[in-house]
Every structure is written in structure tokens, then in C-alpha cells.
Amino acid sequence: MIGAFxxxxxxxxxxxxxVVAAIFxxxxxxxxLLMRAELARPGLQVVSRAGYTQLFTMHGSTMxxxxxxxxxxxxxxxxxxxxxxxxxxxxxxxxxxGQWLFALGGIVMWTGWLTREGAGRAGWYAYDPxxxxxxxxGPGMDLWLCGAIMATLGAIxxxxxxxxxxxxxxxxxxxxxxxxxxxxxxxxxxxLVVFAFPSLVVAFGLLLAERHGxxxxxxxxxxxxxxxYGHPAVYVMFFPFVGMVAETASVLSDRRFFGxxxxxxxxxxxxxxxxxxxxxxxxxxxxxxxxxxxxxSTALILPAGIEYFDTIATLWRGAxxxxxxxxxxxxxxxxxxxxxxxxxFVASPVLDYHAQDSYIVVAHFxxxxxxxSMFGLFAGLYLYWPKLTGRxxxxxxxxxxxxxxxxxTNLTFLPMFFLGEQGMARRLADYPDRAGWGALNLASxxxxxxxxxxxxxxxxxxxxxxxxxxxxxxxxxGTGMSLxxxxxxxxxxxxxxxxPPVRSYxxxxxxxHPGGAPTAPPAHPAGPRPQGASA
Amino acid sequence: MTGAADTRGPYQQLASLYLPxxxxxxxxxxxxxxxxxxxxxxxxxRTPSARQSMAPLEIGYAVALAIVAALLLWRSFEAMSDxxxxxxxxxxxxxxxxxxLTIGIVASRWNWRLAYPGGVVQTGGAxxxxxxxxxxxxxxxxxxxxxxxxxxxxxxxxxxxxxxxxPGYTNVFDLRFALGADYSTTRCSEFxxxxxxxxxxxxxxxxxxxxxxxxxxRQGALAQ
Numbered sequence: 129m130i131g132a133f134x135x136x137x138x139x140x141x142x143x144x145x146x147v148v149a150a151i152f153x154x155x156x157x158x159x160x161l162l163m164r165a166e167l168a169r170p171g172l173q174v175v176s177r178a179g180y181t182q183l184f185t186m187h188g189s190t191m192x193x194x195x196x197x198x199x200x201x202x203x204x205x206x207x208x209x210x211x212x213x214x215x216x217x218x219x220x221x222x223x224x225x226g227q228w229l230f231a232l233g234g235i236v237m238w239t240g241w242l243t244r245e246g247a248g249r250a251g252w253y254a255y256d257p258x259x260x261x262x263x264x265x266g267p268g269m270d271l272w273l274c275g276a277i278m279a280t281l282g283a284i285x286x287x288x289x290x291x292x293x294x295x296x297x298x299x300x301x302x303x304x305x306x307x308x309x310x311x312x313x314x315x316x317x318x319x320l321v322v323f324a325f326p327s328l329v330v331a332f333g334l335l336l337a338e339r340h341g342x343x344x345x346x347x348x349x350x351x352x353x354x355x356x357y358g359h360p361a362v363y364v365m366f367f368p369f370v371g372m373v374a375e376t377a378s379v380l381s382d383r384r385f386f387g388x389x390x391x392x393x394x395x396x397x398x399x400x401x402x403x404x405x406x407x408x409x410x411x412x413x414x415x416x417x418x419x420x421x422x423x424x425s426t427a428l429i430l431p432a433g434i435e436y437f438d439t440i441a442t443l444w445r446g447a448x449x450x451x452x453x454x455x456x457x458x459x460x461x462x463x464x465x466x467x468x469x470x471x472x473f474v475a476s477p478v479l480d481y482h483a484q485d486s487y488i489v490v491a492h493f494x495x496x497x498x499x500x501s502m503f504g505l506f507a508g509l510y511l512y513w514p515k516l517t518g519r520x521x522x523x524x525x526x527x528x529x530x531x532x533x534x535x536x537t538n539l540t541f542l543p544m545f546f547l548g549e550q551g552m553a554r555r556l557a558d559y560p561d562r563a564g565w566g567a568l569n570l571a572s573x574x575x576x577x578x579x580x581x582x583x584x585x586x587x588x589x590x591x592x593x594x595x596x597x598x599x600x601x602x603x604x605x606g607t608g609m610s611l612x613x614x615x616x617x618x619x620x621x622x623x624x625x626x627x628p629p630v631r632s633y634x635x636x637x638x639x640x641h642p643g644g645a646p647t648a649p650p651a652h653p654a655g656p657r658p659q660g661a662s663a
Numbered sequence: 664m665t666g667a668a669d670t671r672g673p674y675q676q677l678a679s680l681y682l683p684x685x686x687x688x689x690x691x692x693x694x695x696x697x698x699x700x701x702x703x704x705x706x707x708x709r710t711p712s713a714r715q716s717m718a719p720l721e722i723g724y725a726v727a728l729a730i731v732a733a734l735l736l737w738r739s740f741e742a743m744s745d746x747x748x749x750x751x752x753x754x755x756x757x758x759x760x761x762x763x764l765t766i767g768i769v770a771s772r773w774n775w776r777l778a779y780p781g782g783v784v785q786t787g788g789a790x791x792x793x794x795x796x797x798x799x800x801x802x803x804x805x806x807x808x809x810x811x812x813x814x815x816x817x818x819x820x821x822x823x824x825x826x827x828x829x830p831g832y833t834n835v836f837d838l839r840f841a842l843g844a845d846y847s848t849t850r851c852s853e854f855x856x857x858x859x860x861x862x863x864x865x866x867x868x869x870x871x872x873x874x875x876x877x878x879x880x881r882q883g884a885l886a887q
Contacts, residue, residue: 177857251854257830258813263772263856347814347829381703382711390721412816413827414834419740426736433728437721440695445712447705458696465692469685476739478673479681482823485816485852551820551848556860562848641713 213299229282237275240268248272313371369504381446452526467495488548514600536578
């Protein structure tokens with residue numbers, strides 16, 4: 129039992145991080161439901177204005193600092209050593225410390241609720257000077273800043289461990305261009321964490337100093353520091369889920385991932401661009417070179433478009449199995465598209481002057497983060513649950529779970545585009561009773577109920593899975609591509625008893641297709657196959 | 664449609680370029696997924712293709728993406744030079760707006776202080792009793808916007824325009840209001856504390872003649 133808390137096995141650490149994140153996800157979900165209850169009708173019915181301020185601050189910051197980033201990194205921590213064929217993560221104690229920093233940071237952040245002035249209430253980006261003491265007094269805000277700093281330091285430690293593993297612990301034969309697709313997305317995310325996240329530690333550290341007497345910050349300088357972290361953070365909350373979707377598409381259609389080299393190149397371009405797009409959050413300040421940041425932001429069409437193309441081309445001409453994991457892949461591809469394209473929309477300054485800080489932006493980032501990343505996470509969870517536990521999740525409940533989430537997600541977030549276009553600003557405890565606003569908000573609140581139901585059903589499904597026998601074989605779906613499917617489900621503490629030869633980015637596919645497997649580096653056109661491949 | 668201080672026109676023109684492209688892309692992706700679901704579903708006898716790349720197609724597709732991105736950027740930059748609404752300087756050169764009228768706005772929690780030529784000042788009461796911005800119709804009006812405490816933003820949804828009010832910085836921009844348009848959603852859009860939702864701004868658009876009369880009367884009242 130103590131081992132579950134103190135183990136440094138990367139798999140146990142990752143699952144622990146996942147469990148802690150799930151607890152905070154439940155908490156953030158309750159806050160979201162309270163907000164939607166308040167907004168269901170015009171007027172103030174459920175909470176006070178000060179209460180509402182804490183609800184949206186704690187919802188957003190919990191989801192970002194304590195749920196999506198930790199879950200993304202936990203998946204990297206679990207999967208990367210298995211995918212590169214390593215017995216353990218490099219820097220296991222860094223990962224251990226990072227995971228507990230997530231948990232402790234979260235606890236510190238949430239203890240703010242116990243203080244008289246309440247928890248953090250300056251919004252998740254805590255703009256200066258709003259976050260200084262005169263406008264936001266009380267220790268709750270200090271606890272919030274400390275908690276966010278701790279969780280962010282945790283992320284840096286975990287990312288460092290994952291990066292080092294990729295660089296130093298690859299199995300014999302695994303060149304960089306034979307890394308599985310998910311591992312590439314993990315590499316990109318962890319690079320962003322290591323280079324961009326220190327900026328948040330600095331920004332929040334300066335805010336803390338400012339709150340206790342220092343006079344050093346300038347509002348625009350703070351925004352640069354914050355968004356230099358804040359924009360790459362968006363991609364840390366995206367890339368690993370792209371990787372999960374790519375793995376799911378590949379495994380469940382029995383196809384090697386299509387266009388591997390283009391995908392890797394696109395991912396690196398994505399990483400570079402995402403670190404040079406931060407000031408598009410600041411177009412309305414008038415204090416940034418808008419054309420430059422419109423250029424870097426709009427250029428994201430290229431890598432994003434290539435990743436879409438490669439994922440769909442992997443499904444194309446495959447033998448696609450429509451189980452729950454694949455349904456979530458389809459949900460991701462269609463819904464994230466809405467989020468991604470609305471992102472290109474707000475990357476144009478003239479369009480952003482209207483959309484910024486309106487419900488258009490709220491709809492946009494929930495389509496990327498919830499309709500996108502969360503659906504990618506569920507695809508990955510359904511695909512890897514047998515690997516994590518040796519047990520399958522119920523397909524019947526899974527389909528209902530998917531249906532509830534699709535209805536709930538779109539009912540919640542689609543009306544927000546129209547509210548924003550019509551002039552509803554974000555972060556309002558109350559809104560005027562204009563024609564249509566009540567109905568659109570009510571629809572959104574009903575949708576949130578569907579999301580809650582779907583999430584409860586998933587919890588039931590998880591609980592039921594533990595009543596089943598451990599029946600999953602090493603290659604749980606029979607069409608695994610990379611090394612994680614070459615070891616038992618769940619894997620032993622040392623991960624592998626033996627490793628198959630690694631001659632491409634899909635060594636298990638090569639094993640299933642002896643003779644046809646290319647021995648040259650991947651992405652060369654595959655030779656003729658015994659199956660009579662036609663492309 | 665477009666001209667000096669027009670913000671709504673460039674927005675509408677750009678949106679009518681972006682939204683149809685987005686709709687076409689969505690339909691194409693959805694169609695591709697329908698084909699996958701119908702034709703490439705796993706069934707007995709179906710052998711998946713072993714092809715793993717197709718360089719000419721991939722390169723051609725990347726070029727197409729680049730062309731779309733270039734088109735969007737070109738039109739975006741054009742729209743910016745049409746109106747160029749945000750021109751902020753830490754200490755802007757003094758000078759009148761295009762039509763001579765400059766209104767200074769100082770935001771503070773949770774109201775606006777509007778300063779007209781000749782010392783005329785409009786303020787509001789405790790929220791939600793908002794200040795009233797009186798402007799002439801049809802003429803470009805220059806604004807100089809700043810804040811006294813935290814970051815605020817002035818959003819005029821009807822004009823598709825928004826400018827941040829940052830303490831220590833002055834945001835300079837031109838807007839043109841029309842008679843009969845609905846400006847009732849004008850408000851602060853940057854979260855600024857608990858009463859943020861009550862930080863509204865009333866807009867009262869008058870004919871240039873009526874505006875001049877109003878301003879003279881207010882200036883006269885000050886002189887006495």
C-alpha cells in the first residue's frame with residue numbers, strides 16, 4: 129500500500145498523477161456546474177459576484193495547472209519509457225518529485241477556499257495590477273500563486289525526466305526517426321515545458337513580490353512574461369493528445385502511421401511557431417507588433433493541417449475498427465477542427481478586436497481543450513486501459529459515454545460563439561436579459577449537465593472494469609505498432625523481459641509482416657507487400 | 664463602406680472570407696471521415712493498405728495550405744491598414760483627431776471618466792450607473808484611453824472594436840458612430856474585479872449639430 133504512494137516506478141508515478149488529476153477534474157467540474165447554474169438565467173441566483181469570481185478563476189486554473197497539463201505529462205511519463213523500450217524512466221526521482229509537486233501545489237491552491245477573502249480570484253492569467261494586493265487582498269491569492277508555481281515546477285521536473293529518457297534510454301536500433309509517433313509528441317511537449325514554463329515561475333514570483341511590497345512590475349511586461357508561458361502551455365495541453373489520437377488511429381486501422389517524416393517535421397515546426405505566437409493574446413493592448421504575431425499564429429495552419437492530413441490518411445484504406453476509442457478519434461478530429469479554425473480566426477487582429485475576451489474566445493478554447501484534448505485523452509484511455517490495468521473498458525457503456533459527451537460538449541460550447549458575436553463578454557456573473565441570451569445560456573447550462581452525466585458514467589465504467597478478469601494479452605488489440613504492446617498488460621516493474629528488434633517506427637507491425645517490413649529507415653515508400661497492397 | 668475610422672466594415676469583410684473557408688474545410692474533413700466509416704471499416708477479407716507515405720501528394724497539400732495561410736494573412740494585413748485601429752504609445756504626441764474632436768477616457772473600477780475639449784467631463788455613479796459617452800454621428804472621433812487602476816478594456820460590439828485600458832499606457836484610436844445603431848452592449852471586457860459585469864458605458868449618438876450644441880452648452884455652464 130505504501131508502495132503506491134512512494135514507488136518511483138514511472139508507471140506507478142504516472143498513474144498516481146492521473147488519479148490526483150482526476151480528483152481535481154471532479155472539483156473543477158463541480159465549479160463549472162455552479163457557474164452554469166448561475167448563468168442559466170439572467171440575474172444573480174446561485175452565488176455572489178465575489179463567489180463567481182472565485183469559481184471561474186479556480187475552474188480555469190485547476191483545469192490548466194492541475195488537470196490537463198499533469199494528465200498530458202503523466203501519459204508521457206507512463207508511455208515514453210515503454211515506447212522507447214526502456215526499463216525505467218531516466219531521473220525517476222525527478223518524476224517522483226514532480227508528481228508530488230502537482231499534488232501539493234493543488235492542495236495549496238485549493239486551501240485558499242478556507243481563507244476569509246476566498247481562493248484565487250484574479251482570473252487564471254492574474255493580470256498585473258489586478259493581482260496586486262490593493263485590488264485582490266488576502267492570503268488566498270498568495271496561496272493560489274504559490275500553488276501554481278509548485279505545480280509548474282513539478283511539470284518542469286517531469287518533462288525533464290521524459291526528455292532525458294528519450295535522449296538516453298532508447299532501445300538498441302531505435303534511432304530518433306524510429307521513435308513512435310506519440311513519443312515525438314511527448315518530446316515536443318516536454319521541450320515546450322522546459323523552455324517556456326520557467327517564464328510562469330518568474331511572472332508569478334514577481335507578482336508575489338509585488339504583493340508584498342516590491343515595485344518592479346509593468347502591466348505589459350507582465351503580460352509578455354505570462355503569455356510566453358501561456359501560449360506554449362496550450363500546446364503542452366494539445367500535442368500528447370494528438371499523439372494519442374495518432375496511435376489510436378494507427379493501431380485500430382492496422383496501418384503504420386501515414387506520412388511519418390512529414391508529421392515529425394510538422395511537429396517541430398509547430399513547436400517552434402507555438403513559442404513565437406504568444407503576443408496574439410495582446411493585440412488589443414496596441415503595444416505589440418500585431419502583424420508579426422498574426423503571421424506566426426496564422427502560419428500554424430501548416431503544421432496543424434499536415435497533422436490532420438496524416439491522421440486521416442492513416443485511417444484511409446485501413447481496416448478501421450469502430451470501437452469506443454475510434455469514436456473518440458472521430459469526435460476529436462471534427463470537434464478540434466472547430467476549435468482550431470476559430471483559433472485562426474482570432475489570430476487575425478481585426479477579427480480579434482471583436483472576439484478577444486468575449487464568449488467567442490471561451491467557445492474557441494473549450495473546443496480545443498475539451499472537445500479536442502479531452503476527447504483525445506478518452507481515445508487514449510480506451511486504447512491504453514487494457515495496457516494500464518490488463519482489463520478492457522465496457523464497449524456498451526463506452527458508446528453511451530461518447531454519445532453523452534458529444535451532445536453535452538456541443539450543446540455547452542456552440543451557443544457561446546453566438547453569445548460572443550452578439551457582445552457577451554467573458555467572466556460576467558450576470559448578463560443583461562437581451563433577446564436570445566437567456567435561451568442560449570440555458571442551452572449551454574443543460575449541455576453541462578450532459579457532460580457531467582457522461583463523466584459519471586465513465587467513472588462507473590472504470591469501477592466495473594476492475595470487477596472483470598485481467599484478460600488483456602500483451603498486444604491488447606492484436607494490431608499494436610510500437611514496443612508498449614510487446615510486454616504484458618500491465619507491464620512488469622522492469623517493463624520488458626525481452627525486446628523485439630527495432631527496424632522502423634512500428635516494430636510490432638514489422639513482426640507481423642515478416643519479409644514485407646522495410647529494413648531501410650521509414651518513410652521510404654514501402655515495397656510491394658504479400659497482401660497485395662494497393663495505394 | 665470602408666474609410667477612416669471604420670471598424671465594422673473590415674471585420675465583416677474579413678469574417679466573410681474566413682467563415683466560408685472554415686465551413687468548406689469542415690465539410691471536407693467530415694466527408695473524408697464518412698468515407699472512412701463506410702468504405703474502410705474493418706470487415707472479413709479487408710486488407711489494410713501498407714502504404715506509408717506519398718511524397719508528391721504531401722508536398723502538394725503543404726503548398727495548398729501555405730497558399731491559404733498567405734491569402735488569409737494578406738487580407739488580414741489589408742484590413743488592418745484600412746482602419747489601423749490600435750495605435751498605442753506610452754506617451755502619444757498631442758494632437759487632435761481627424762475631425763478635431765478628441766475624447767480622453769480614463770477607466771477605473773468600475774466606471775469611466777470621459778474628458779471633452781474645454782474641460783467638460785462626463786462621469787457615472789456607483790455601478791451599474793454608467794457614464795454616458797456623447798458623440799457626433801458620422802464623424803471620426805479620436806479617443807485616448809488609459810486606466811487609473813487595473814487593466815480594463817473598452818468594447819463596442821456594434822463597431823466590432825475593442826481597446827485595452829492599461830495603467831501607464833495610452834491607447835489612441837479613432838471610431839465612427841452612426842445614428843440609430845444599437846450600442847447598448849458597450850462595456851468593459853477585461854476582467855477587473857468583482858463588479859466587472861456592471862462596468863457598462865452608455866453611448867448617446869447625436870447629429871453633429873446637436874452634439875456641437877450640447878458641447879457648447881456644457882462648456883458654457885463651466886465658464887459661469
